[in-house]
Amino acid sequence: MAIDVPASRHRRDTVLSMRELLHTSHFHVVEDAIARIVTRSRTSSPFSSAAEVTAEYDGLVRALDRVDRASYAVLVDLRLAPPRNDEAFEEIVSSYHGALYDRFRRVAVVVNTAAGRLQLRRFLTVSRPDARVFTEVAAAESFLRE
Numbered sequence: 001m002a003i004d005v006p007a008s009r010h011r012r013d014t015v016l017s018m019r020e021l022l023h024t025s026h027f028h029v030v031e032d033a034i035a036r037i038v039t040r041s042r043t044s045s046p047f048s049s050a051a052e053v054t055a056e057y058d059g060l061v062r063a064l065d066r067v068d069r070a071s072y073a074v075l076v077d078l079r080l081a082p083p084r085n086d087e088a089f090e091e092i093v094s095s096y097h098g099a100l101y102d103r104f105r106r107v108a109v110v111v112n113t114a115a116g117r118l119q120l121r122r123f124l125t126v127s128r129p130d131a132r133v134f135t136e137v138a139a140a141e142s143f144l145r146e
Contacts, residue, residue, distance in 0.1 A: 017032055017033045017034040017035075018030055018031070018032055018033075019031045019033065021038070021063040021064070021066055021067070022059060022060060022063035024056060024059065025043060025045045026042065026043055026045050026047065026056045027040065027041065027042060027043065027056060027059075027060050027063075028040075028041045028043065029041075029060065029063045029064065031066075031067055031072075035145070036071055036072050036073065036105075037072065037073050037074070037075055037141070037144055037145075038064065038067055038072050038073070038074045038075070038104075039074075039075045039077065040060070040064070040074060040075070040076045040077070041076075041077040041080070042076075042077065042078045042079075042080055042081040043080055043081075044080040044081070044082060045082075046082045046084075047084075047089070050088060050089075050092060053089065053092050053093070054092060057092070057093070057096045057100075060096075060100070061096065061099040061100065064099075064100065069102070069103035069104045069105075070103055070104075070105060071105065072104055072105060073104060073105045073106040073107070073108070073144035073145075074101070074104040074106075074107050074108070074144075075108050075109075075110065075137070075140050075141065075144055076100075076107070076108070076109040076110065077109075077110045077137065078109060078110065078111050078112075078116065078120070079110055079111060079112045081116075083113075083115070083116070085119060093123075094123060094126075094127075097123060097124075097126070097127035097128070098127055100127075101124070101127050101128040101131065102127075102128075106130075106131075106143065106144050106146075107124075107128050107130070107131035107132070108131065108132050108133075108134060108140035108141075108143050108144050109124070109131060109132070109133045109134070109140070110133075110134050110135065110136070110137050110140050111133060111134075111135060112135065117133050117135070120133050121133055
């Protein structure tokens with residue numbers, strides 16, 4: 001037997017299921033308690049220094065640690081991220097991969113370009129080989145809900 005939920009209640013429950021975990025000039029992290037998905041989005045704001053990269057990633061890890069990772073999937077939206085592949089940046093970011101991806105039930109990453117896809121596959125092969133890389137958010141969300 002289906003139960004009809006008034007539209008106003010459904011919208012309220014949806015809004016209440018969303019919780020912002022972090023909002024900085026570089027990252028936006030939102031938890032959806034109903035779908036059990038954490039969405040981590042990268043903004044278009046470039047990093048100005050290695051110290052800023054480290055500080056932002058430290059804050060990002062603390063935000064992700066606020067959820068029970070084993071019961072959540074994570075969607076990482078990197079479509080707005082400024083392209084960057086210099087060695088110093090990659091070294092810093094790769095040191096965070098375990099802290100960013102470990103223990104999540106499933107991992108999906110969304111990128112815009114073939115180059116971005118290749119770069120992420122290279123990183124994820126080491127830290128999270130079961131992760132999938134997509135170019136469309138809908139496909140990533142579908143994978144995470146499987």
